[in-house]
Amino acid sequence: MSEQAERGGDVVLKLSGVVKTFPGVRALDGVELEVRAGEVHCLLGQNGAGKSTLIKVLAGVHRPDSGDVQWLGEQVSFSGPQAAMKAGIATIYQELDLVDELSVAENIYLGHEPRSLGFVHKGQAARQARELLGRLGHGEIPAHRLVRSLPAAGKQIVSMARALSHSAKLIIMDEPSAVLAHDEVGNLFRIIRELTAQGIAVVYISHRLEEIREIGDRVTVLKDGRTSAVNLPARTTPTRDLVSRMTGRSIEYVFPPRPDTAPGEKLLEVRGLGRSGEFTGIDLDVHAGEIVGIAGLVGSGRSEVLETVFGARQAEAGTVVMDGRALPPGNVAAAVRAGLGMAPEERKSQALLLGQPIYRNMTLTNFSSYATAGFTDAGKEQAEASRVADTLELRPRDVRRAVRTLSGGNQQKVVVGRWLLGRTRLLLLDEPTRGVDVGARAELYQVIRDLAANGVGVLLVSSEVPEVLGLSDRVLVMREGRVVRTAPATDLSEEDVLDLVMAGSLTAATTEEVAA
Amino acid sequence: MSVSSEQKVDNGAVGHAPHPAPAAQKTSWWKDEAQESTRRNLGLVGVLLALFAIGAFIRPDLYSDADWVVNNIMVILTQAAAIGVITVGMTFVIIGGGIDLSVGALIALSGVWATTLATQSFGPVGMIFTAVAVGIGAGLVNGALVAYGKLVPFIATLAMLVAARGLAAQISGKQTQISTDTFINSLATTRPLGIPMLVIILLVVAGLGWVLLNRTTFGRRTVAIGGNPEAARLAGINVRGHTMLLYALSGLCCGIAAIMLTSLATSSQAAAAELYELDAIAAAIIGGTLLSGGRGTIVGSLFGVIVFSAITNLFAIANLPTEVQNMVKGAIIVVAVLLQQVRFSSITQFARRHGLTRAKPQT
C-alpha cells in the first residue's frame, strides 16, 4: 500500500480476531488492527461500535476473551494498565485522569516518581517535567502549578507529557479534540506531528472527519464490534465510503410502527433557548402523541438542551412554554408540576436510589400523592407500582426488590415507570437505551411508542442514529450547539444524519475531496 | 396520565435473547435490606448479652440480685436517654447525607439558656420552650449554612460547635447554673410503672423518629436526598429546603436532650455534654447508618447508644479506669464497622459462588 511508503515504520501493534464479551453483550467480535511506528492511525465507528472497549483492551484495562495481540513482534497479554504502560502503551482518556489537587510535575510522575529510598526528588521531577512540557511545545506551563488551575487544553498537554514520561511508543488518544477550542486543536496536531516524527505511533479516535483527513494516515472502521474496513487511506477515502462502512448495522432494530393519526395539540414550545458555551437559538415543538428525536454527537449540546427544558440547568436566553404557560427557568419542581418528566442520561447517578426498592424509586416524584397527612401508604404505593410494572413487563415483578439487583433495561423501565405514575404529559428521555442490552431495547421502544399513543409527548436524545430515526416522528440534528436540520424522520437516512453531525454537509465534504 | 394495564407491551416482536427467568419471588433473606438491618441489630443484642455475661462473671454477687439487675438496666437506659435522643436526630441528618458536629454544643447552649434565672422564672413550660426553640433555631442556622450557604456540613456544624460553646459560656458567665425547678428536676427521679421518665422520653422520641423515617413523606425525602441528591432534585424534591429541616430536627433533639440532661444533673453549664457529638455519630455508625447517607435505621442507632452506655456501666462496675474504657469503645467502633463489611461482602460472594443469587447485572 502507498501509505507504507509514506510512513514506512515497522508494525508495532497487531491485533487479530480479538473478542471481548460482557454479560449480554459481545462488545468486540473479531477485531483486526495494525498500527505502524510513526503513523497516526484513526479509529472510526458509531457509538456502541466497540471503540471504547478496544481502547481498554489496548490499555490493559480489559483482557480479551480470545484473539491475538502482538506488541513489538511478541504476543502479549497485559495483566493491567500498569503493565501496558510499562510496555510502552499510554492512553489519554476522554475524561482526563489527572489529580486536580496535585501539581503538574506530580501528575506527570504519579506512580513512577524519580526517587531513592522512598524520598521523591522533587527538583529532579520538576526539571524532567519541564523538559517534557518543552518537548510538547508548552514549556510555559509551570511544573509546580496545581492541575486544577489549568484550562482543559493545558490538562491535555499534561496528560500527554505523562504519556511521554513513560517513554511510550504508542499513544492512544480518545477524542482529544472534544474538549478543545478550534485554535487549540491546531496545536494538538502540531504536537502529534512532532511525536510521530520521533517514531511514536498514535491511535486517534475522533468523530470529526475533517480532523481525520488532516492528521490521519490510515483509518480502521469498527461496526458492531467488528472491523468493517482496515487500513483505508485517511486522506483519499471518499466520505461516502467511510460513512457507509460505519452504517447499516447488522443488529435488527425493531421499531414499533408509527401511528397514522396526526399528533394532538401542542404541548411544548421552546423558542430561542440558549446557554453560553453550550447551545444557542434552539426552537422546537412537541405535540401530544408525538415523539421528537434529537441526534448529535457528544458535546453537540443535545443533553444540555433537554436538561435546560426540564429546568435542571438554568436557561440564559429563550423561553420554554408548556400548555401555553411559560415555565420559570431553572426550576425543576415547577416543571414537574407542569407535567414534565425526565429520564436522565446517567441513570445510576442521576435518577435511581440503587439500594431502595423498586416501588420507592417509582414513586419518588409523587409519593406525597399516596400519603395522608404526611404518612406514606406503602401498600397503595406497591399496588400502583405493580400495576405500572405489569404494563412495562418489568422483571422481576416483585416491586419490593432493591433496584440495584435489576438489569440495565429494567432499571430504565423503573425510571420511565416513575413518570407514568405521575401526571406526566411530556417525557424527556436522554439516552434511554444506554447500557440496555439489545434484546431489552425493543421492549423499551414499544413502551415509548405506547406512551405516545396515549397522548404523551416525548422528546428523545440518543447518540445512536438508527434509534433516533427509527423511533421518532420528527428529528432535529444538532451540531456544535445549533440545530442544523429539522425534518420528519422518514425523510432522513442514517447516512444523511451521520454526515450532518460529523462534517456539516455531504456536499461540502465531497467538494473538499474534489479539491484535494 | 398513566398507561392502563390492558395495554400489553408486545415483546414477542423481536428475536432477542430471552431475559433471565424472573428470580423467585422469595428473595434470599440476607439480600433483603430489612433483614440486613435486623441481622445487624441482632449482632448488637449479642454484644449486649456478652457484656452482661462478662459483668456476671466479674461480679456474681451483684448480678445474682434480680432487683439490682433490673435497676442496673434502668441505669444503663437512663444514661443512654439524652445521647439516644440526639442520636435519633443525628441518624436523620446522616441518612440525609450530612453530619452534625454541633449537637453537644447545642445541648450545652440550650441547657444554659433554659436555666438562666430569667428563663427559670417562666417555670418548666418556659424552660422547655426555650431549650427547644434555641435548639431548633441553631439547627436552622446550621441548615441554612449547609443548604443555602453551600458550606460543607462538617465545616458549618464545626463552626456552630465552637460558636455555641462560646455563647453558652457568655450567657452562663462560665458558672454552673443550678436548676431549681422541681418539675424539671423530677423528670430524672420519677419512674412511672417502674420505668424512668427519661427512658420513656427516649422511647417516645425514638418511636416518633421511627414513624417519621419509615412511614412519612418526610422520611422518604430524607432517604432520597441522602441516597442520591441529584435523583431527588430531578424528581422535583426541594433538596435545600429539606436539608434545612433535617438540621432543625437535629436541633430540636438537642433541645429535648438539654432538658433531660439538666434534669439529670439538676444544673447546666457551658462545658456540659462534652463530645456527645462523637458518641452520637459512633452510635449511629455501629447501628448500621451509612456515613455517606441514604441508609440507616433508628433501632440500630438506639442499640448503638445502649451498647456504649452498657460499656461505661460495666467498666464502672469492674472498677476499671476510664482510659481503658475509651480504648475499648474505639476498638468496638472499628470492629463493628469491619464486621459489617466483611460479613456482607463475603456472604454475597459465597451466595454468588453457589448460584444462590442472580449475578450482578451488567453495568
Place this chain on the structure above:
Amino acid sequence: MTNPIPDTSRRRLLFGGTAIAAGALLTACTSNEQTPTPTQTKGADTENPNTAAGKAVTIGFSAPAADHGWIAAITNNAKAQAGAYKDVTFKQVEAGKDAAAQRAALDTLIAEKPDVIVLLPHDGKELNAFGLKAMEAGIPVVNLDRAFPDALAYRLQIKGDNYGMGVAAGHYIGKTLKAKNVASPIIGEIAGMDELELTQERSAGFKAALATYGFTVANRRAARFTADSGQKEAQNLLQALPKMDALWNHDDDQGIGVLAAITAANRSEFFMVGGAGSKKAIEDIAADKTVLKATVTYSPSMASSAISLARLIAQGRGMSDLVELQVPKEVILASETITKENASTYLKLGF
C-alpha cells in the same frame, strides 16, 4: 395548576412573626441578674496599718478565660479586691485561649509598665520565660496557682495544695469512720479530669491519708469537672457499690450532678466529702439535708490575697504580722475542711 405564591408568602409571614416573637422572648431569657454574690475580699481593717492608703500602684492582671466556675471566681475576686483599695489601679488583659495568646497579651502589659503583675498562667512552664523577662524589666511577678519552674521568674508564688486537699479529705473520712467504728469501710472516689496532674495529686494525697487508717478506695471513677459527667459517673459508681460508707468527690461543681444521682437513687447510707468549696456546697453542708457533710477547700480566694500581697510588694511593705519587712516569696494555702460546724464562717469564701 394553582399559583402557590400567595399561600407561601402568608405562611412565611406567619413563620417570620413567630420567629421574631420567640427571638425576643429568648433574648430576654439570657439574663442572669440576681443579688450580687459577695466576693471574697478583705475589707478595710482599721487595726491593720497596711490597709492605710500608701503609694498609688498599678497592678496588671491576667487569667485564662475558662468556662469553669473556679477560674471565673479567680478573676472576679481579683477585680473586687483591687476595687477595695483606693491606691490601686487594676489593669486586666485578656488572656486568650492558650499560652501563646496569653504571652502576647502580657507583652503589651509590660509595655505599660505596671508596678506589679499578678497572673494565673495557662501553663507555668510555657510562661516561665515571660516571668523572667518581666522580673528583669524590674516588674515583680506574682504567680497564682500554676508554678513557674524557675525561681527567678517570680517575686511571689501563691497557690493551693492539691495533694493537701486529698490528704484533708482522707483524714476527714478516716477519722469519721474510725469514730463510727466501721471496720473495713467501702470508700468511693469521683475524681476530676484524669489527664490533669492536679487530679493525680489529689488522688495520691487521698490514698496516702486513707492508708494511715488502713483504709483503701473501693472504686474510683473520673468525671470531667462538669455536673452532667459527675451525675453519670456517680450513677454508675452507686451501681458498682450497692453499699458504701464514704465518698470523696474532687470538685463541688461536678458534685451538683453527683448529688443529683445520689438523690435519684435514694441512697443515704454513706456520707460524702466535696472539694474546692463552692458556695452551693457550703450551703448544703450548713443545711445538712444531703449526704454532703464536708468539703475540702482549694479556694479562689487566693486571687484576693494575691492582689493584697502584690500591692504590698509594690509599696515595699511587709506583712505586718511577720517580722520580715518584705512579703515572703511563697505562700501555699492550707486545704481547709469545711463542716457543718464551721460552715457559716466559710460561707463568704464560697464561690
